[in-house]
Amino acid sequence: MKERIVQYRKIPLLCLSFLFLMIPHEVFAHAQLEKAEPAPDSTLTALPEEIVLTFNERLEKELFSIKVFNEAGEQVSKSETEMSKDQKTITQDLPSLPEGNYAISYSVLSADGHPIKGSYVVSIGEKTAPRSEMNQLHNEENPSLLSSMIQSVSRILYYLALLLTAGWMIWGTVNKIEHGEMRAAFRQKARYLQAALLITTIGMGYFQFAELLNSWSADEIWPLLTGTALGISWLLSMVLSILGFALLLRFTWLDRLWVFVILTVKSINGHAMAFDPPILTIAIDVLHLFAASIWAGGLFYIFAFWKKQREHVRQFLPAFSQAAFISILVLMGTGAASTFLFLPQIGYLFDTKWGILLLIKAAIVLLVTVTGGILRYSWKKRSEHAIGRLLKIDFSLMLVIVGIVGVFTHLSPLPQNEPLEWHEQEKHLEFTTSIFPKAPGSNHFMVEAGSLQEGIEIKNVELFLKYQDNPDVAPIQVPFSQAEQSGKVHYMIDGQYLPFAGNWTAELRILDSEDNEGVFSTEFMVY
Incomplete structure (x- = not known):
């Protein structure tokens, strides 16, 4: 029995270790x-x-x-x-x-x-x-591993504090506590959660603004705080966190309003602001956070009172089980809706760390659903030992999900189109081909080619782009102007010769002054 207890106590530690391994070593830019x-x-x-x-x-x-x-x-x-x-x-x-x-x-x-x-x-x-x-000039330095880890941990702790505080307040307005000692314990834990939320809000703001000040000077802090969604969101979050100590736990309607406002304020700082239509994406994000708060806060409520107020928790479990099930369904629905709004193609989930983490999160949510079903069955069978064990598992899975959220909210949902830089050198020939930005629509195409053999010059260069996803689309020739025959030639043009996203092949044909033709090709992806 003792060995089993020790094993279950290790679950949260294993979950935290998993979160540590998920923390990215670099920060990915969002706009491109x-x-x-x-x-x-x-x-x-x-x-x-x-x-x-x-x-x-x-x-x-x-x-x-x-x-x-x-x-x-x-x-x-x-x-x-x-x-x-x-x-x-x-x-x-x-x-x-x-x-x-x-x-x-x-x-x-x-x-x-x-x-x-x-x-x-x-x-x-x-x-x-x-x-x-x-x-x-102006080379951008990648953040250090330690800096990336600290920023990720600060976001994870912030999300955990936000969801637990909001959820704790929601359940406090729904589940009436009559026992005086338990009511005092509830209020005390509420203050602890509020303090954690305030501290983590300060911490996350510090790291975010420290990152921004690498690009802008200190005298631009005020425009940053008052003229950007990031600054306004952080300022309002700070104000709400501080006011919460004076306003909360007095009136039910005020507690619910505070929860709604602070979750809305959080939603204007994140992916929802970057995609259209922002009113819809923000509304979905608020609903997503609200459902997550109900589930996370309820779990923490049970976890906090399981030992000393077991009878109260038994009475609370049916209501929580039903609310948690609905919350999980809402989380799945809003998560899927956001994904379809963010991504032009659902297949892009496999091309980014954001997508991979989202898929892992979805798999863990399914585990939560299964655990919840077993928990409900155990409650009906009055198996307290099984209930306690399942609660630990459910709580640990919640920690992992919050950890994933803290990491992938700082990653871009969209795969990034990196410019094509294609260089090859053979015995008698060297060339460089670039396509910028290598995105659907207008691009800059450049080819430099030179002969490495004395007396041999470059006579002509042709670049063809072949769309691999549809064989009915004939190769598109990039119409370079004819360059003067020389030992080294430079071709350049701007135009819309990459009309579609998908898999492409660039084929370069180089003809020298002795009419020897070299054909080279490379494959690339356009998002």
Whole structure:
């Protein structure tokens, strides 16, 4: 018997170990640069009048910029960056600039609160200096393993405190406690949960804003707090957490209103803000959090009073069992609805860490459903030993689910289209082909090819794009302008020659001055 008890006590520890292994070693950006004019690595006869950067998701209206630097590292762009009405495009006017290499650096804040920054190089004039040093400008440093772990742990603890506090208050308004000693214990635990929520809200805010200040200066804190969904959500969460000590546990209607408002405030900071329509995605997220609070808070209620108030818990179990079952159904439904709203194709679940963690979460929710059914059966059979054991398992599974939520809320649901950089070298030939951003629609295509054999020049280059998912779609030729025959040639064009998402093959044909043709191919995925 003692050995069994020790084994069951190890369940929460094993669950926490599992959560530790799930913590990502890096943070993935959410918004992604979808189109850039001028495109990266462009060689231009003259710089355009403005730079236009388009992203695949909505951006915040505050804290966005485009800066242009010359080869000496001096900023040459002076005017303010502007944003389009749909909050997906930013533009920067440019002065007249001499020939040379220029680094275009951008910083934006995605609608779900993640800072995005990057840079790329363009050249004016054909005879420009090497770009190696320019490409090192504004390199974005990946967060350390320790930093990523601390941020993930802070989010997990915050979600746990939020759900348990909200759920505790919900059950306190539904389940009337008559016994004076138990009522005092309930109020005491409520204060502990409120304190935990306040501390974790402060902690998560600290790590989020510390991350943001790597991209922006301290004097931009106030616009960040008052002009972005992230800042407003955190400020209101802080205010509600503090006011909770004075307002809660006085009136039933006020407790329920507090729960609704704090869950709504949380929902305006996250994935729901980045996808359309935001009113629907936020409403689904609030309902999802409400259902999770009922289940998690009820479990914690049972866990807290199981030893000293067992008779009360017995009377509570039927109501909780029914509410938990409905909550699980709501969690499944809202989770599925959010997934379909977030992802253009359901198959993308297998292409991201977000999707993999969501599938793991769904599997654990099924385990919770099975455990709940067995728990209900054990309650009818009055098997207290089995009930206690199953409650520990159910509570441990809840910890794992909350841990997954704390991790995958900081990951992007959408797989990221990385630019294609294809380089090959053979005995007599070397070439580099790039496609940016390698997304459906307009892209920048570039091919550089050179002969490694003396006396042999490159005569012609052709690039074909083959759509593998539908054989009825004929290969699409990228119509490069004919370049002058030379030992090294450079082809470049912008156009909509990748019209679909899916599996593609790039086929490059290079003809030399002796009419020898080399055919090369590579496969890539467009999301």
